Amino acid sequence: MLAEIITIGDEILIGQIVDTNSAWMAAELNKIGVKVKQITSISDEAQHIVKALEEAQNRADIILITGGLGPTKDDITKLTLAKYFNMPLRLDEETLAHVKEFFDKLNRPMIEVNIKQAEVPDGCTVIKNKNGTAPCMWFEHHGKIIVSMPGVPFEMKYLMEDEIIPRIKERFEMPxxxxxxxxxxxxxxxxxxxxxxxxxxxxxxxxxxxxxxxxxxxxxxxxxxxxxxxxxxxxxxxxxxxxxxxxxxxxxxTEDLPFEKAVLNLMDKYQLTLSLAESCTGGYVSHLFTQHPGSSSVFQGGAVTYSNDLKQLVLGVSETTLAAYGAVSEQTATEMAQGAVKNFRTDYAVAITGIAGPDGGTPEKPVGMVWIAVASKTEVKAKMFKFASQRFQNIERSAMAALMMLFLQLKQDLNVKH
Amino acid sequence: MLAEIITIGDEILIGQIVDTNSAWMAAELNKIGVKVKQITSISDEAQHIVKALEEAQNRADIILITGGLGPTKDDITKLTLAKYFNMPLRLDEETLAHVKEFFDKLNRPMIEVNIKQAEVPDGCTVIKNKNGTAPCMWFEHHGKIIVSMPGVPFEMKYLMEDEIIPRIKERFEMPxxxxxxxxxxxxxxxxxxxxxxxxxxxxxxxxxxxxxxxxxxxxxxxxxxxxxxxxxxxxxxxxxxxxxxxxxxxxxxTEDLPFEKAVLNLMDKYQLTLSLAESCTGGYVSHLFTQHPGSSSVFQGGAVTYSNDLKQLVLGVSETTLAAYGAVSEQTATEMAQGAVKNFRTDYAVAITGIAGPDGGTPEKPVGMVWIAVASKTEVKAKMFKFASQRFQNIERSAMAALMMLFLQLKQDLNVKH
Missing domain, CATH: 3.30.70.2860 (Alpha-Beta Plaits)
Structure with missing residues (x-):
C-alpha cells in the first residue's frame, strides 16, 4: 500500500518553517504498513495543487494533504479540491455548530471568514477537527483516498491518530x-x-x-x-x-528509541537519579531528557552555567581551578560534574564545557574543543573531544558524546550489555 | 527564477529524520531572489529519481538534489545521474586526493567504497566538498542547472554558502x-x-x-x-x-529575527543580564537563547529545577511555599524568579513552572497549566496560562509566553516601542 503526502503553503517553500509534519505522518503510516512513496511541498496555487494531486494519484493509493485550510485569503485548498472533484460547496451544519462552540469557548465573536470554514465540498466525508475550526475532508476518487487536513501540527496529529489511521486500516488490507x-x-x-x-x-x-x-x-x-x-x-x-x-x-x-530515552529507561530501571551541569550545550541536553514524559523520575534538573560566576556559585567550581586551567578544561569539567552530584544530590551527573563557536576559540583551545565529565558519588571520569566549527553541530555532537559517556559508564557500573 | 529541491533517501520517507535541509536551502535561495516552486522527497530508486528530475525540469530552472551520495550500497544517486545525463563515470584525481587526505587526517585506512566516492560522471563540474568525502556535482542540461550534493547538513550548508549560491548569482540575472x-x-x-x-x-x-x-x-x-x-x-x-x-x-x-534573538539584542543594547529558572520547560528556553552566538553577553545561565528539592536548593524557594501552594503556583513561580535574580546575580530572571503533561494533572491544576514569573532586582510579576494537553506544545507555548512576558516587561522598563 503506497501513500503520498502533499503539504500546501508558502511557509515551507520560503524556509520560514521546517516541515516536521511529514516525517511524523510518514512514521505513523509506516507503522501500519503503508509506505510513503513521495512527500511534496507546494505553494497555494490552484494549478500546482491539481498537478501535484494528479501525479500523486498515478503513484499512490492514499494521498494525505496538509495545510492551506486557514480562514484567510491565501488559503485556497478547499476551493481547489471542490473544483477538482466537481463538488459544489455546501454549509455543513455540524461543522458550523462546532466552529460556533469553539468561538464561544474563547469568548470571541465569529466573523464572516469563520463561517466560511464550515463550508465543505458536497460529496466528501467531513471529519470533525476537535482541536481547531477547519474540518478534515475525506474524498474517494477512482479507488483512491484523498484526505485534506489542517497543517497545524496538533490538529493534524490528533486527526491522524484518532481518525485517519483507523479509517485506513479499516479500508485496506495491509502487509x-x-x-x-x-x-x-x-x-x-x-x-x-x-x-x-x-x-x-x-x-x-x-x-x-x-x-x-x-x-x-x-x-x-x-x-x-x-x-x-x-x-x-x-x-x-x-x-x-x-x-x-x-x-x-x-x-x-537495538531498541528503536532516541538515545536519551534509552538512558532514562536504564536509569529508571535501577532507580538512579541524574543531574546535569551544562555550559556550552546551554540547556540542550536537559531539553533532550525533559521532552520525554516521565523523565522526572530520573532527571532531577541541573544548571546551565554559561558564565564562570555561575560555575562557582551553583556548582562550587573553585576560583583557583578556573583561574589556573580555564573554563574549558579537564579540571573544570570534573569539578562541575562532582559539584552537580553533590549540590543536586543525584546518583550521577554529567558536565559539559566547551567552545561551541563561532567565536571564543584560541590556538590552545580552538572552537569545537569540549570537555565532558561523568561523575557518580564515588568516581569521576573526564574526556576531551574535538568537534568542528559549526555552533549547532558542536552543541548536538557534545550532547551525543555526553549521552554516550554516561551510557557506557552506566552499563559498566551496572554490568549490563546493550 | 524558479528552483526545486529534491531530497533522496528513505530516512525522510519513513519518518526517521525531519527534513531540515530543505527549509534552510529555500531560505537561502529566497534571499538571492530564487523562488522555490516545489520540494520533493523520494527514495533511492533510479526510476523515481529520473521521474522527479524530469518533472522538476518542466517547472524550474535550477534543481538542487541532496542525499543519496553515501559510500554504501543503498546510495544510487550518482550512478542514476550518470546514466540520465549519458556520462560515463571517471575517477576524478583531485577528489581522490581529497578523500585520501580526509582519511589520513582521521588516521584511518581507505577502503574500496571510499575510492568509488572519487568517481564522477564525465561532463559535470566537480565541486570540492571540504567537509566530507562525497563531491558536489554541477550539471548543465538543456539550459537547466542540476546540482547534486550530500544530504549531511553541515556539508550541504557549506557547499550552498561557499559554492552553489555564488555560482547561481553569477550565472543568472536575479529579480x-x-x-x-x-x-x-x-x-x-x-x-x-x-x-x-x-x-x-x-x-x-x-x-x-x-x-x-x-x-x-x-x-x-x-x-x-x-x-x-x-x-x-x-x-x-x-x-x-x-x-x-x-x-x-x-x-x-518587525525585524526578521527569532523572538529570543530580539530579546537578546534588546538586553545587550542596554547591557542587561538574564538568568532562567526552568521547571516544566526543562532547559528548552535556555537552549533557545544559547543557540545564538554571542548570547553569553546577556544570558548568564540558570537552573533546570525539575524536582522540588532543586527548587529549594538552587533557587531558595521556601519549603513552606512549596507545601502550602505546590510547585505550580504564583508563589512558587515568584520565588523561583526572585531566587534566580539573587542567586545568579542577574538584572532579570524568568521562571516557568507548570504541568507539561501528559501525566501529573489534577482537577485544580490540569495538564497545560503554567505559571510564569518575570523578576528584576526591584519587581516581580507572575501570570498564569492554560495551554493544552500535548507535552511538546506546552513546552513550546510556555517558552513563547515567557519570552513575551520578558519582552513586554523590558519594553516597559526601558520605555521602548517595537
Missing part, C-alpha cells in the same frame, strides 16, 4: 512491516559496511539494510515487509543477531 | 526579492485579517501578504519581487507602516 534498528557508535559508515558486507549480501531480497549516519553514530536499519509476520520476525531477528555479534563493541542500542 | 515580517501576538489570524482587510485589498498585485500563525502568535509577511528595488522598498515600507499603525498594540517585532 506486515517491520523495522529493526541497531544504533552503533565509534565506526564510520563505510567501515561498518565493510565489516558486515557478507551479511548484507546474504540478506533475502525482501529485507533491506540502510545506513543512517548522524552525529558520530551510525544507525543500521533492517526493514522487511510481507504477509508472513512470523517469518519476517524470525528472519530479521536472525540477521540482527549476526550483525550485532559481528560489530558487538560498536553496538549501543 | 530583487524583499520580505517584511510583522510579528503579532494576542489576536487570532482571522481577527487580524478582518482588522486589516482594507489594507490587504489595497496592496498592489506584486505584494503578497501571508498569515503565519504559530504558538499563539501570528507572523504577517509582506513579500514583493521585481526589478525596481527602490520602488519595492518604498511600497513595502508604506504598507508595513499602515498595518503596524492599525494593529499597533498587538505588534511585537
Amino acid at each position: 506486515f512491516i517491520f523495522h529493526q534498528n541497531i544504533l552503533t557508535a565509534g565506526l564510520g559508515e563505510s567501515f561498518l559496511a565493510e565489516q558486515i558486507a557478507d551479511i548484507e549480501n546474504a540478506l533475502p531480497a525482501y529485507i533491506k539494510l540502510a545506513y543512517l549516519p548522524k552525529l558520530g553514530q551510525v544507525r543500521l536499519r533492517l526493514s522487511a515487509s510481507g504477509t508472513n509476520e512470523a517469518q519476517i520476525l524470525t528472519d530479521v531477528a536472525y540477521y540482527t543477531k549476526q550483525i550485532v555479534e559481528r560489530v558487538e563493541k560498536y553496538v549501543v542500542l | 530583487f526579492i524583499f520580505h517584511q515580517n510583522i510579528l503579532t501576538a494576542g489576536l487570532g489570524e482571522s481577527f487580524l485579517a478582518e482588522q486589516i482587510a482594507d489594507i490587504e485589498n489595497a496592496l498592489p498585485a506584486y505584494i503578497k501578504l501571508a498569515y503565519l500563525p504559530k504558538l499563539g502568535q501570528v507572523r504577517l509577511r509582506l513579500s514583493a519581487s521585481g526589478t525596481n528595488e527602490a520602488q519595492i522598498l518604498t511600497d513595502v515600507a508604506y504598507y508595513t507602516k499602515q498595518i503596524v499603525e492599525r494593529v499597533e498594540k498587538y505588534v511585537v517585532l
